[in-house]
Amino acid sequence: MKSIPKQAQVVIIGGGVIGCSVAYHLTKLGWTDVVLLERKELTCGTTWHAAGLVGQLRATKNMTKLAQYTSELYATLEDETGQATGFKQNGSISVAPDAGRFEELKRGASMAKCFGLEVEVISPREAREMYPLLNIDDLEGAVFLPKDGQTNPIDVTQALAKGAKMGGAKIFENVRVCGIETKSAGTSGARRVSGVEIEHTGGSETKIISAEIVVNCAGLWGHQVGKMAGVNVPLHAAEHFYIVTEDIGLPSNLPVLRDPSSWIYAKEDAGKMLVGCFEPKSKPRPLDSIPEDFSFGQFAEDWDHFEPAMLNAMHRIPKLEDAGIHTFFNGPESFTPDDRYILGEAPELSNFYVAAGLNSIGIQSAGGAGKVLSEWIVNGHPPLDLWDVDIRRFHSFQGNSQYLKERIEETLGLLYAMHWPFRQSETSRGVRKSVLHDRLEKAGACFGEMSGWERANWFAPEGKAARYEYSYARQNWFEASASEHRAAREKVALFDMSSFAKFMVQGRDAEKVLNRICANEVAVVPGKAVYTSWLNERGGIES
Structure with missing residues (x-):
């Protein structure tokens, strides 16, 4: 058995897809003194049960670039390493049952073209030609992305791990990190990471590995590992559900299907069909309810919770009504307060980096996220604008367990909810209020949230409700906001600056x-x- 070194340039905590991706990409940049530690076995936390979808279109240009890179990487990884990945590009179809959703899909398609992605806006009839099982009776339209793909999560992680080891990295399984070592970084009171304390799983003897850099890729346990270092990593587990049917003879080239208005996705899986959901109200799962030795594990079935999504799936894909269920899966995924993953150097501790909280898109994000974080580590700064996912965007209150539990009930479902302009979070509100809050509320303020602050976004006229009515057209606050602008320009306005940093x-x-x-x-x-x-x-x- 390989002996664990006493020191390393980089120690990576966690052997899921993102940890193995960081190790792989560091070696590609010439850093070979890299040690990856996994508490049990590679992929055993949440990676192993991922659906394996590899979409490319994200909310911003840079996030889309990272997803595109992931797809390109997975397409070549098997040739490079000799490890099969199961990656294939059958494309994906997203369908819309109403005008609002179709508007959103068409806007996404327009953005995809600007980002250089192949995309087609198609009719319901064309969607059924590509996906013969589809019920199109109530559809307005659809969007097809021909280069979207799918992969085997365990195999692609093993390929990244093999590539990392080929580049010189060392990977150790059944080694648990139980502490983070730090030292002074100067006279200002700042701290710098200096190593990790480890023990073999099931053992009691601990040892220290000295390290210049430590990377928290602990996934489900990322929040806990952050606490060891005095670093806020605001993520929380939620239960994620899918079923796998018996073999129903599905062709291997069937595209991935997404029906976000029905909360569901479906993909072909060796002749079977995997159907999962992102329901509007999720089931958060406290970490202390997950066994310490959790490995390749799952939770109890909850048909009552999954049934509405399954009924939606049977409406969209009627063949499911006659299909037998081979597997009902319920397992953990980690989510963040804003549905965006966590990347970068922790503001509380120098040389302590984080890549965690992948929000059920870890497989499609891992390649790009691992690449840019490795470049960040090597060069000392991010290679492009990554503020969407930068760990520094979070505040200390967002690590509160009650705040996270309430917010994660909402954020899982936001993956498939309508992404309305100016949409406001509905959970974990009222964390910070101005001393003028009650008077602003009395004046008809409609509040939005900014960094936990309840900020008056606009004021409803007398007799009107101070409530957003979301739309892709001009929204209900337009005239109210216009009157405020006119008052500021032509008369006088009072600004409450409580929510702004000073x-x-x-x-x-x-x-x-x-x-x-x-x-x-x-x-x-x-x-x-x-x-x-x-x-x-x-x-x-x-x-």
Whole structure:
């Protein structure tokens, strides 16, 4: 058996798909002193039971670029490593049963074209030609992405692990991290990671591996590992459900089907059909309810919870009514407060990086996320704008277990909910309120959430409800907002700045320092305000 080294340049905690991807990509950048530690066996946490969907279109250009890279990587990984991945590109079809959803799909298709993705807006009849099992009686239209794919999660992770080992990385299973070592990073009180404390699973003797860099890829246990380091990693487990039918003779080239309005996705799986859901109200699962030795595990069946989604699936794919059920699966996935994963260097601890909270899109995200995080580690800064997923976007209150439990009830379902412009979260609200909150509310304020603050977004006229009516057309707040703009321009307006960050810069060199940090000239006469961006150490803008 390989002996565990006493020191390493990089220690990666977690042997799921993202941990193995980080190890693989670090070796591609020439870093070979890399150690990956897995508490049980590779993929045994949440990776092994993933549906294996590899979509490419995400909400922003950079997130789409990362998903595209993942697809390109999986297409070549078997040739590189000799390890089969099961990757194939049958495409995907997303269907819309109403005008609102079809509008969303068409907007997504337009964005996909701008990002260089192949995409087709198709009629219900064309959708059925591609997917003969489809009930199109109530469909408005559909979108087809021909390069979307699917893969075997265990196999693709093993391929990444093999590629990492071919590049010099060392992987150890049945080794549990039980502590994070830190040291002073200077006179300011800042701390730097210096290693990890480990024990063999089932053992009691611990040892220290010294490390320059530690990467938390612990998935379901990412929040717990973060706590060991004094780092806030706001993620929470939720139960995720799918069924696999008996063999019903499905062709191997059948596209993945998504019907987000029915909460469901379906994919061909060796002649069977896998049907999963992202229901509007999920079942959060506290970590302390998951056994310490959880490995390739699952939870009890809950047909009452899954039944509405299954009925939706049978409506969309009538063949399911006669199909036998081979497997009912219920297992954990980790979700974040805003449905975006967590990436980057922790603000609380230098050289401690995080890649976790993949929100059920870990397989399609792992390649790109592993690549950019590795470049971030090697170069000391992200290679592109990653603020969508940067760990620094979170606040300390978002690590609160009750906050996370309430929010995760909502966020799982948001993967397939309508993505309306200006949509506001409905759960875990009221965390921070201005001292003027009651008066703003009395004046008809409709509140949105920003960094936990209840912020007055607009004021409803007398007799109207202070409530968003979402639409892709002009929304109900437009005239109310216009009247506020006119008041600010032509009369007077009072702004509540409670939710905005404020910095006091004092001292002899305050102006000199600010002129270096700011993009605009701040050497102005007292009493004058300057609107400006703050720049990072490379002169760039990050948010």
